[in-house]
Amino acid sequence: MALPESRNSFSVQQMIQQKKQKKNKLIQTEKIVPFILLLTAIVSVLTTVGIVVTLLAETFTFFNHVSIKEFFTAQKWYPFSETQGSFGILPLISGTLKVAFIAAIVAVPIGIASAVFLSEYATDRTRRIIKPILEVLAGIPTIVYGFFALTFVTPILRDLIPSLEIFNALSPGIVIGIMITPMIASLSEDAMTSVPKSMREGAYALGATKLEVAIKIVIPAAVSGIIASIVLAVSRAIGETMIVAVAGGSTPNLSWDVTGSIQTMTAYIVQVSQGDAGYGTTIYYSIYAVGFTLFIFTLMMNLLAQFISKRFREEY
Amino acid sequence: MKLINESTILRRMKPRLIKNLVFKCLFMAATIFALLVLGILLYRVITQGIGYLDWQFMQGLPxxxxxxxxxxxxLIGTVWLMAVVAPVTLFFGVGTAIYLEEYAKKGKFTTFIQVNISNLAGVPSIVFGLLGLTVFVRALSLGTSVIAAGLTMSLLVLPIIIVSSQEAIRAVPKELREASYGMGATKWQTILRVVMPAAIPGILTGGILALSRAIGETAPLVVLGLPLFLAFLPQSVFDMFTVLPMQIYNWTGRPQEEFHAVAAAGIIVLLTLLIIMNSVAVYIRNKFQKRY
Known part of the structure; x- marks a missing residue:
């Protein structure tokens, strides 16, 4: 027996239908959303793949023009000479390492000393004031540091060392050191703060002074974090571009001299990018080969830092 | 009989205490040195540039x-760059963070993405420039446009916003989620209506910091081939443009002393912009961050 169809029952049917539709839509969203989010997460992987593939592909093209042996062993980097062009990366590497080494000499003592001061000596209030200021120092754009190196540090150094050229390795090295100091200070301080208080108290109870606690207890316990911070900071110094491009000059040479003009790997890439080396020339491909070398350098150091902080971490 | 000879102890302790004091002063001096450099840097830039900083400087063309x-x-180029970088990094950065924190199962793939992100954060910015030059400028033939530079910069700062968003999402307590599930909400509804509102201050703070990194970077843009000298404004995201750091770089590179002062004035503008952005970030963090 069929029920008489009223307006009411039709409406209930419709409501059920609507409810079903809504539920279906909800279920669909639940299925689609994770997929979309996964795609966004893949972007970061694609970026890495993109970097490696572009660098590798263009570097291979470069090695069609220049032999690998020349690239790694030749003592000269004269890419712009038409007749006797020479592509030996050693001078660029030497320039890069010189600057990074000077930066480390400046940054390591100052950075670790500030870290010890902040974690062992400073009161909570002092720490709360100083740490943000150090973070400001880390957030200043590198071009500003470059300007500072060229217009302030270089003239002062030239007063002290008359033989210093306008463009040299010393000035950008020192300024990069200043730039990476907050990084070492902040990361080392984190490592030192995470050393448990009970260990310090034990040493104090035996009559140790703050200095003895810092040097004999805290630093040995936090050493993996401290070394990792140094490696990371040096890796940053190697990849630093604008400071050396502004104040370092553009004369690649293979020597230990820090008073003369140099060129780092990054500064070379900048120089070529600004010039009008046409697409497809050997010089154009050379920036990828140099960039790839730089990438390998920094990647190695970052992996080393991760390895050190994992492998040698003291767990308490 | 005295068991402790105080004078002997004092005599033995004294050099150690003095050493402690000397080193304390040394450590303090090192910290102050870092702060002093910041002071000198700001002082130099301001005294050099303030003379050129006026309304005409803000309005003038190169x-x-x-x-x-x-x-x-x-300045307008920098605003254009921000307009591209902000939405792109927020979408991809927050999406990745939600995926990793809420959906991803613990396993090799998730660890791989995580390790990949932390390594990406350590890649020199100039290498991102090479990537952008090949992919965006050449392969997609976007040229040295706002969109090409914006996408390159987005990739560069993506790790920053992913990590800070992850921390913000992780800080939302489990009870809130459980309560939402208990009310019959689905996972996505919970994320959208419970987790996100609670995590947004942290995400925004990270986003602003990422953005301020993007507008201060120069190296990747030099590699992309952005013009150092441009006398017209971009009309769309496909137009050529230049940004503050590029302009400062151009002025710094000139031999005339006057241009160094102009560069200093440009630096004041850039630093002011960054200080405003960072203050907003700190304000958001202090005002809206809830502690659970």
Missing amino acids: SRNPEQAGVKTA
Whole structure:
């Protein structure tokens, strides 16, 4: 027996239908959303793949023009000479390492000393004031540091060392050191703060002074974090571009001299990018080969830092 | 009989205490040195540049004459760059963070993405420039446009916003989620209506910091081939443009002393912009961050 169809029952049917539709839509969203989010997460992987593939592909093209042996062993980097062009990366590497080494000499003592001061000596209030200021120092754009190196540090150094050229390795090295100091200070301080208080108290109870606690207890316990911070900071110094491009000059040479003009790997890439080396020339491909070398350098150091902080971490 | 000879103890302790004091002063001096450098840097830049900093400088187009040079094109270019970088990094950064924190199962793939992100954060910015040059400028033939530079910069700062968003999402307590599930909400509804509102202050703070990194970077843009000298404004995201750091780089590179002062004025503008952005970030963090 069929029920008489009223307006009411039709409406209930419709409501059920609507409810079903809504539920279906909800279920669909639940299925689609994770997929979309996964795609966004893949972007970061694609970026890495993109970097490696572009660098590798263009570097291979470069090695069609220049032999690998020349690239790694030749003592000269004269890419712009038409007749006797020479592509030996050693001078660029030497320039890069010189600057990074000077930066480390400046940054390591100052950075670790500030870290010890902040974690062992400073009161909570002092720490709360100083740490943000150090973070400001880390957030200043590198071009500003470059300007500072060229217009302030270089003239002062030239007063002290008359033989210093306008463009040299010393000035950008020192300024990069200043730039990476907050990084070492902040990361080392984190490592030192995470050393448990009970260990310090034990040493104090035996009559140790703050200095003895810092040097004999805290630093040995936090050493993996401290070394990792140094490696990371040096890796940053190697990849630093604008400071050396502004104040370092553009004369690649293979020597230990820090008073003369140099060129780092990054500064070379900048120089070529600004010039009008046409697409497809050997010089154009050379920036990828140099960039790839730089990438390998920094990647190695970052992996080393991760390895050190994992492998040698003291767990308490 | 005295068991402890105080004078002997004092005599033995004294050199150690003095050493402690000397080193304390040394450590303090090192910390103050870092702060002092910041002071000198700001002082130098301000005294050098303040003379050129006026309304005409903000309004002026780049010029061969230092007296008439201005930052208008560069400043507006920086705003254009922000307009591309902000939405792109927020979408991909927050998406990745939600995926990793809420959906991803613990396993090799998730660890791989995580390790990949932390390594990406350590890649020199100039290498991102090479990537952008090949992919965006050449392969997709976007040229040195706002969109090409914006996408390159987005990739560069993506790790920053992913990590800070992850921390923000992780800080939302489990009870809130459980309560939402208990009310019959689905996972996505919970994320959208419970987790996100609670995590948004942290995400925004990270986003602003990422953005301020993006507008201060120069190296990747030099590699992309952005013009150092541009006398017109971009009309769309496909137009050529230049940004503040590029303009400062251009002025710094000139031999004339006057242009160094103009560069300093440009730096003041850039630093002011960064300080405003960072203050907003700190304000958001203090005002809206809830502690659970």
